[in-house]
Amino acid sequence: MVNAIAGLMGVTVAVYVIVGGWLYLFQERLLFQPGPPPPPPGETALAAMRPLTLTTADGLRVTSWYAPPAVDGGLVVVYFHGNAGNFAGRAVKVGQLLDQGLGVLLVGYRGYNGNPGTPSQAGFRDDGRAALDFLDGAGIGAARRVHYGESIGSGTALPLAVERGAAAVILEGAFTSIVEMARRQYPIYPAGWLVRHPFDNLAAVRDLAAPLLVMHGAGDDLVPPDMAQRLADAARAAGVPAVEAAIFPQGNHVDLFDHGAAGRVRAFLTRVTTSESG
Structure with missing residues (x-):
């Protein structure tokens, strides 16, 4: 009996260690799931x-997609x-942002959209910095940039808004960490x-100095x-200006733009940009 219990405990410990080792060594398979390279923009709805x-700081050449704002001096959603x-x-989400006259820069990550390299937290930040450098060079500084973080993208949008500044930050389906x-x-x-x-959004949001809109689906079964x-709440407690939270009763993790998210984005940006200009 004692031997059987000891054997069972040994098997349990072994399974625990094996699964834990797999989670540590292969966590990228869970976190990063790139799709196939997209067709050229002209063959899509964008x-x-x-x-x-x-070109990123570590020498990778990554491709992003860009459309300038409809009017000179307009906002660009990164x-x-x-x-x-x-x-x-x-396409559905970005198309609705473009329809509002906003510029959009779809940030190309390493390992995604046919780009070289391996996805990682540090790599995503380098990719984002390259995109922001491009906008700086085009005369589009932080005061005209809106960082939009979708799900895991929130873990790059937020810290780069803290690091480089932004006119506003919008998060969709974001996690704490x-x-x-x-x-x-x-x-x-x-x-x-x-x-x-770790993509620690809870830590980053406490250092944010830009207006924040957090959007989430009440039916989100992932985050x-x-x-x-x-x-x-953490942003408000830290004194972040103009914090708004929008919970969409019918929304899940990926469909908020089917439930009015574009209108909420428009209203938020109108409020915060009017407030800043006034």
Whole structure:
């Protein structure tokens, strides 16, 4: 009997260690799920955009898509997309932003959209910096840039807004951190030790100096809606200006633009830009 219990405990420990080791070594397979390279913009619903190849600080040449604002001096949405798919999969959302006269820069990540390299938290930030450098060179500084972070893209949009400044930040389906996401999904493992790409939004939002809109679907079964409220609450407590939280009752993780998100974005940007100009 004792031997059987000891054997069972040994098997349990072995399985625990093996699964934990897999989560540590292969977590990129869970975090980053690139789709196939998209067709050229002209063959998609984003024909107004053009490819833009930029060189990152570590020497990678990554392609983004860009369309300037409809009017000189207009805002440009720097769009950091989520962990799956490609640019073409954002056509519905980006198309509605373009229809508002906003410029859009779809940030090309390494390992996505046919770009070279391997995705990582640090790599995504380098890719984002290259996009912001391009806008700086085009005379579009922080005061005209709106950082838009979709899901895992929030983990790049936020810290770069803190680092480089922004006119406003909009988050869609954002989490507090990947560490907390891992704790909820794998509660028996020490997530703080295992996660190598923490994307800590809760820490970043406390240092933000730009207006913030947090959008989330009440039916989001991937990122819990309470994380959106915690991000908004943390921002308010830290003195971030003009913090708004919009929970869409019928929305899930990927469909907020089917439930009026574009209108909420328009109203938010109108409020914060009018306030700043006044």
